Amino acid sequence: MPKALILLADGTEEMEFTITYDTLVRAGVSCASAYVPAEGDTDGGFSNPPAARGSRGINILPDMYFSPQECTPDHFDLLVIPGGAKGAETISSSSPVQHLVREFLNEGKFVGMICAGSLAAKTSGLPKQPLTSHPSVKSHLEDDFEYSEEPVVVSGQLVTSRGPGTTFPFALTLVELLCGAEKRREVAGPMVFPPGTFA
């Protein structure tokens, strides 16, 4: 069973987080959400992370703290970085996360970034390649990447996407890459997409 690590911080876009996690679980992917504290926050000495307050006020309990020991390419097949301006800033400016992005790609594992989460491609120092993001952060990325406005861009093991409205095709693309095209169809059917959209 493939395993996915989905990062979460205060200010994460809760639709992008939830659609990706839920769709992967529907495909039989084992998902863990890991909380990345904002710079200067400590873990408060608790073993369980606090609720992450999403960009529109939904409070989600992460499954674990982000930890460089437990969050490695040995433990997971896919790393996902959702958007939401504040959450993406926290996650993409974390040097352990930047290290992890490089490690995943070096070991041939998948990395998904969506919306402002694509900023992590730049902060992690990834080489110039095709990429997309939320239009609001395009200006930060277009010089360093082959910027695309496609809903989902697959560049080797790096998968990027644009915003809440492209999260279903983003998540279904990740399902296809991890589990195959037949699993994608099997998962999409019961989600009842309107005819002509993502099914």
Added chain:
Amino acid sequence: MPKALILLADGTEEMEFTITYDTLVRAGVSCASAYVPAEGDTDGGFSNPPAARGSRGINILPDMYFSPQECTPDHFDLLVIPGGAKGAETISSSSPVQHLVREFLNEGKFVGMICAGSLAAKTSGLPKQPLTSHPSVKSHLEDDFEYSEEPVVVSGQLVTSRGPGTTFPFALTLVELLCGAEKRREVAGPMVFPPGTFA
């Protein structure tokens, strides 16, 4: 500012809950999530509800307990019942919720039901009218309603929809009904729907 009450229980489909709540917040609608305990569960004497465990394992902290005193058409303009088989069963079999559905409609307020959440139309004893639901519960509804397979069905103040894949058009329809067509367009733009889908 319009106000929406979005019900939540263990087993609620977390994409349907999150997309609806988040999209309404983007439109300036004040949202409150209210936890409906499963039958036999008590509130444990705590003033704050526990995390609701979604149908695919995401734990969401509700804003409040469902309470017949605080959850009334005087306090809210819209009531939403999401799907997820187990969550929808808990919510639709609650007699205070059934009473509230009738009260909202009697007072000309909006009620949204999606996926298995549409079962609440039947358990609340609503009159025969156009309605849709997740295909998995169609057989429970097709004799009592004018069953449709459209992604979103508006019947007076009752708005129904089909599943995770129709939640964006469901939520945007609720935005349009509460806040107007221009607000719908304003909200949809930054969500970056792929061309030809919901924008």
